[in-house]
Amino acid sequence: MNIHTYEKLWLVGAMLLIVGFIATVTYGAVGVGVTMIDDSEETIDPTQLDEDERFSEPRVEQVGENEYDVYVVARQFMFQPDPIEVPAGSDVTFYVTSADVIHSFSVAGTNVNTMVIPGEVSTMTVEFDEPGEYGIVCNEYCGSGHHAMEAMLIVQPEDEFELEEGEN
Numbered sequence: 354m355n356i357h358t359y360e361k362l363w364l365v366g367a368m369l370l371i372v373g374f375i376a377t378v379t380y381g382a383v384g385v386g387v388t389m390i391d392d393s394e395e396t397i398d399p400t401q402l403d404e405d406e407r408f409s410e411p412r413v414e415q416v417g418e419n420e421y422d423v424y425v426v427a428r429q430f431m432f433q434p435d436p437i438e439v440p441a442g443s444d445v446t447f448y449v450t451s452a453d454v455i456h457s458f459s460v461a462g463t464n465v466n467t468m469v470i471p472g473e474v475s476t477m478t479v480e481f482d483e484p485g486e487y488g489i490v491c492n493e494y495c496g497s498g499h500h501a502m503e504a505m506l507i508v509q510p511e512d513e514f515e516l517e518e519g520e521n
């Protein structure tokens with residue numbers, strides 16, 4: 354059987370496109386570290402955050418030499434604590450939960466961006482290289498004050514950072 358040269362070229366082109374699409378989708382799904390908020394962690398009661406060990410006092414906690422845990426509560430229409438202060442060059446793990454409805458926790462200018470679902474704890478670890486002030490916004494519509502729901506993340510230069518005890 355004789356296949357016309359153009360026919361062959363189009364066939365090869367179409368195959369390459371298909372392989373390219375599959376590679377792109379696969380990379381997007383597994384290659385860039387995007388994960389889902391899932392039920393692998395125990396769920397918590399959003400109405401009982403006052404009694405929760407981690408979230409009754411939203412805070413920054415030092416857990417290792419260059420490791421910090423940040424417990425954040427999102428609620429209509431604020432984030433706690435505000436501001437959040439962490440040092441540059443450390444591993445910062447955010448644990449974020451909601452006290453009421455679905456919010457998001459998005460740090461402008463970085464790739465920190467997660468949904469915040471009541472009952473679930475969104476977890477992500479980041480290292481901030483650049484000291485500076487970053488805006489935190491909610492990008493899930495959460496009610497009448499949604500547009501004003503914001504906070505500040507302050508990344509301090511490593512040698513200037515001091516954890517203020519009991520700060521909220």
Ligand SMILES: [Cu+2]
Nearest residue numbers: 456491495502
């Ligand atoms: Cu919100």
